[in-house]
Amino acid sequence: MTEPSRPRRGENLDITPKRGKPTLRTIATIAGLAVTTVSRALSDAPQISLETRQRVRRIAGEIGYLPDRAAQRLKTGRTNVIAILLDSHEEVVGFSTSIMYGIAKALKETSYHLVVAPNFLSTTDVEAAEYIIRNHLADGLIFTRTEPLDARVRLLLETGFPFICHGRTEFSTPHPYVDYDNFTFAYEATRRLIAKKRRKVAVILPPKRLTFCQHILHGFMTAVREAGIAYEIPETVDLDTPADVLRDFICSRAAAPDAPDGFICPGEVSALAVISGMGDTGRTLAVDYDIVAKETSRLLTQLQPKVDTIHEDLTAAGEDLGRMLLQRINNVNPDDLHLLLPPQINFPIGSPIPKTRDLS
Template sequence: MKKPEQPRAVTRPSERPTLRTVADACGLAVTTVSRALNNASDIAQSTRIRVRSVADELGYVPNRAGRGLRTGRTHMISLVLPARVEITGYTTSIISSLGEVCRDAGFELSATPEIPHDDELTIVKSIVQNHRADGIVISHTSPQDLRVRYLIENGFPFVTHGRTELASAHASVDFDNERFAEMAANRLAERGRKRLMLVGAPASLTYQTHLLNGFRRSIARNGLDCLEPPEPLGLDMPLDKLRGIITALFRSGNAPDGIVSAGDNATLAIMAGIHDAGLTPGIDAEVVTKQTSATIDHVLPIIDSCFEDITLTGTRLGETLLKLISGQLPTEQLNTIIAPEPRFRLG
């Protein structure tokens, strides 16, 4: 009977360890170690775990420059962050889950912010022309997004968080904002609210169209009044300004009794604005919000929400882009729409 293999003692070398160093410590061939470190599916998981553990103990770091010369790849994924994006729990969750998928596949994630007032193509052109990454993730998409058009024309692998209205197919992962807005408005109607208002996304973004479609469909079906805000209200608006507008609106006497809000932080400002006007959130007006974090779980009075799983979104973005890079599936099959999860807390 063959004795089980005994783990070898690992001593950190004085010089920079190589694949050969790791292979000798594991008692495996260099090619096996290389494939294990790259999570090759034909290498047993136990072997991959052991090789990774030994590599970490030895302080082995892949020579990405050398590997890039051999393979023509950078093994980098670039996440392009919109100008003025807030690093909130929303952004952190996407970066964390996307980064985990990339790491497990042997890629590194680089977050690249767009520069305010730059041409919107500046960052993606730099990445493509200088081959700074093997694939790009972009968000905050518009119906005729120039970044998407450029990447399609140049045949560069990418996935969008959000959809466009371009004729050419492209990989995307999106939340079903249309269904969310319809569900939220329906919920307010069920609770007897008659005059509804939507606080949505900037008008330039595709998902604002989706929000409006779902909201207006519910308004028509339930025979409700749709109240237009005194000025466009979007999630890009500073919270203190949004709070002030809501306060003035509710003091005017021409206020909604139900609000659909497309974001956690906006909801906090809306409820504070209602309170500032001397009214009671939940009684004088109800809010149903999209929820992307645990913050809404602690709001008082309690409110209804529809949950958007941002961690799942980051995972799907990473998985989709890696499939695109490897050519596993055609682009037209790489589209995911994540359904809202109702969290209706009120009786």
């Protein structure tokens, strides 16, 4: 047996690891400590003496140490990533971008990163969620536009994978969500039109399968019934209908003698389509008819003669989504992770309204 090739203590002077980046071992060698101790010192473990902790921190800072995420992830099983199912539809201007911007804001000072899940394209949203769980691509998942019995929610509840969604569902098991109070949006929007003496109001609803369609419908119907006025709910178009199709529909409808003289538009594009369609048949906004629109960007601001708007702050929603998902990952009770964001009404409202009547 020849001399063992293992270097004795201090013998290995080549501190720099293969790839050039400093590792725990680099710090350990410099400080004359064990890797274990360094690891503990950096993660504020209890047993490390204050002096050692500070010295390790200082060295780490000086040599620009950054933990290797892959190694951490391999060891701990945590990815430090949250994923979002990116929506392909873009009828609400800047929808996904605003949400993502907000999420990124919430993740800013954490160790988490945001990955965009390759959901769309010949894959359903459920399959995308499945993909994320199976590959353990993230520690948590965010998605939007929920349905009452959303298949994604069902899957995630079954597997116990942490998630939060933008929009409510009707599952009996509670789960985290952030939603916008679309009931109040629709209720106040409708009352505004009624206050402006409009006598037949119409609402452009979101696709029926989406939960928030029910909320808007509910708010709309409540106001309409309270006032006892005529109303109209177009069946052949919805909020996701391309602008030109929607406009053509409005055009044809405007020609009829019983055409509505008030419109609730829960999206800026639909508002533009209505204005354009009505304009084509000689109707003037604020004279012959009125609109209350949901505003999510600065698109409508000041643009038209005067459109009443109710604002929905999607970036704020994104920030809440990110923050609350992190809480969920840290085992906060889902019952404490419900948030209903209030509409920001950009016109004077009349009599006080009953508060949040739609929370089941």
